Amino acid sequence: MPSASLRLAVVGAGAAGLVAARELRREGHAPVVFERAAAVGGTWLYTPPATSSDPLGAAATHSSLYASLRTNLPRETMGFLDFPFAAGAAGSRDPRRFPGHEEVLRYLEAFARRFDLLRLVRFETEVLSVRREDGGRWAVTSRKLGDKGSGEEEFYDAVVVCNGHYTEPRLAVIPGVDAWPGKQMHSHNYRVPEPFLDQVVIIIGASASAVDISRDIASMAEEVHIADRSAPASTCNKQPGYDNLWLHSMIDHAQEDGTVVFQDGSSIKADVIMHCTGYLYDFPFLGDDSTITVDDNRVDPLYKHIFPPEVAPHLSFIGLPWKVIPFPLFELQSKWVARVLSGRINLPSEDRMMEDVKAFYLKLEAHGWPKRYTHNFANYQFEYDDWLAEQCGHPPVEEWRKQMYAVTSMNKAARPESYRDEWDDEHLVAEANEYFKKFL
Numbered sequence: 001m002p003s004a005s006l007r008l009a010v011v012g013a014g015a016a017g018l019v020a021a022r023e024l025r026r027e028g029h030a031p032v033v034f035e036r037a038a039a040v041g042g043t044w045l046y047t048p049p050a051t052s053s054d055p056l057g058a059a060a061t062h063s064s065l066y067a068s069l070r071t072n073l074p075r076e077t078m079g080f081l082d083f084p085f086a087a088g089a090a091g092s093r094d095p096r097r098f099p100g101h102e103e104v105l106r107y108l109e110a111f112a113r114r115f116d117l118l119r120l121v122r123f124e125t126e127v128l129s130v131r132r133e134d135g136g137r138w139a140v141t142s143r144k145l146g147d148k149g150s151g152e153e154e155f156y157d158a159v160v161v162c163n164g165h166y167t168e169p170r171l172a173v174i175p176g177v178d179a180w181p182g183k184q185m186h187s188h189n190y191r192v193p194e195p196f197l198d199q200v201v202i203i204i205g206a207s208a209s210a211v212d213i214s215r216d217i218a219s220m221a222e223e224v225h226i227a228d229r230s231a232p233a234s235t236c237n238k239q240p241g242y243d244n245l246w247l248h249s250m251i252d253h254a255q256e257d258g259t260v261v262f263q264d265g266s267s268i269k270a271d272v273i274m275h276c277t278g279y280l281y282d283f284p285f286l287g288d289d290s291t292i293t294v295d296d297n298r299v300d301p302l303y304k305h306i307f308p309p310e311v312a313p314h315l316s317f318i319g320l321p322w323k324v325i326p327f328p329l330f331e332l333q334s335k336w337v338a339r340v341l342s343g344r345i346n347l348p349s350e351d352r353m354m355e356d357v358k359a360f361y362l363k364l365e366a367h368g369w370p371k372r373y374t375h376n377f378a379n380y381q382f383e384y385d386d387w388l389a390e391q392c393g394h395p396p397v398e399e400w401r402k403q404m405y406a407v408t409s410m411n412k413a414a415r416p417e418s419y420r421d422e423w424d425d426e427h428l429v430a431e432a433n434e435y436f437k438k439f440l
């Protein structure tokens with residue numbers, strides 16, 4: 001088993017990389033964090049509008065935030081377990097319960113300063129490759145921004161991957177779209193509504209981004225049509241409170257004359273199709289020796305969504321689960337990884353870990369969940385969090401946080417337009433703020 005004080009490479013200084021670095025160091029390890037951006041924050045580092053040469057593609061240098069984005073979780077739930085994201089805490093300037101994205105970045109910066117993490121980060125340094133060496137070490141090749149050449153190779157005892165999964169666009173398949181003359185883009189490249197003035201825009205998707213962006217664009221566009229693949233085929237409804245916003249079933253096909261036909265039979269001449277269709281897991285720096293593959297958004301095989309059994313614990317992934325409260329989950333995953341690496345927690349044998357992975361896949365199949373939902377934790381995030389917490393001897397996730405998450409989901413469904421400004425769980429807010437006093 002590994003011993004304490006390992007030299008570790010952490011890829012990424014977003015929320016996951018920062019908390020991983022803190023937990024690894026707390027456990028006595030020596031993490032080096034590689035970050036290709038010039039600052040910490042990852043997703044929360046907003047980049048202003050620019051004309052992208054590839055509006056459907058990923059530009060590694062910018063995140064997926066749009067200017068008007070406010071959090072879709074209440075701030076009380078969002079923060080790390082021992083560093084509350086409380087209004088009025090260090091660096092806070094936007095006291096709203098669902099603040100703008102700048103407030104989250106300020107919070108992550110405050111976290112990095114508070115735990116003295118900045119000096120662990122090598123900024124503007126991209127990891128180009130991670131390769132397993134004989135003897136169990138990992139060769140990490142990185143290159144400083146602006147440097148020419150093949151980069152610098154260094155050796156680490158283990159690698160913790162925290163590179164995020166909201167950068168590589170996933171696109172909808174639309175028959176006929178190659179001949180369709182309009183403009184296509186992905187929500188990754190959406191920033192502000194002004195360029196859509198007087199245009200007819202089709203938004204594909206039903207996620208939080210699709211809901212927000214359709215409303216944002218409706219303030220400028222002539223018409224906005226949402227295509228939701230989960231809506232019944234006959235759906236064609238004007239949305240309450242809007243003159244220019246419709247909900248449809250999925251697009252059937254697009255035509256050379258600019259028309260887009262929906263499965264509900266209606267059709268529209270559109271200027272833009274915006275894919276709000278999510279993202280793909282992507283690890284361009286990992287070679288075959290990482291032992292994982294990604295197929296239909298399943299990162300396979302991973303024990304507890306973290307360790308590839310064959311190379312555990314020397315390669316790990318923090319932050320893959322979605323439909324979760326991300327920061328506390330990252331924190332608990334990081335605590336577990338740090339303790340496993342120091343040998344304070346033992347993993348099962350490789351065979352037992354593989355059995356666990358296979359049993360999990362069988363369970364997904366039995367529930368009829370598609371492969372792409374492998375890391376969708378909608379139904380069991382707290383069960384998972386509490387399992388990790390128990391392994392680490394940490395208390396379970398607070399009851400108020402669990403309740404607030406559930407109540408917010410219901411409020412969002414009941415008041416999709418106003419859940420960020422109207423709620424009925426003031427008693428939980430009071431309980432959370434009382435709880436935070438011990439950390440502030």
Ligand code: FAD
Nearest residue numbers: 012014015016035036042043071072126127163164166319
């Ligand atoms: P990221 O934030 O993506 O960080 C990954 C980092 O790795 C980046 O800084 C990147 O530059 C770096 N990196 C990647 N590859 C390399 C490489 N090869 N070499 C060096 N560095 C590399 N969460 C919430 O809690 N509340 C919300 O309201 C919320 N809203 C969201 C809205 C949108 C539009 C999106 C896209 C996400 C939202 N999230 C929200 C989820 C959010 O992504 C997570 O909260 C969290 O920020 C993810 O952190 P991460 O560290 O896993 O990834």
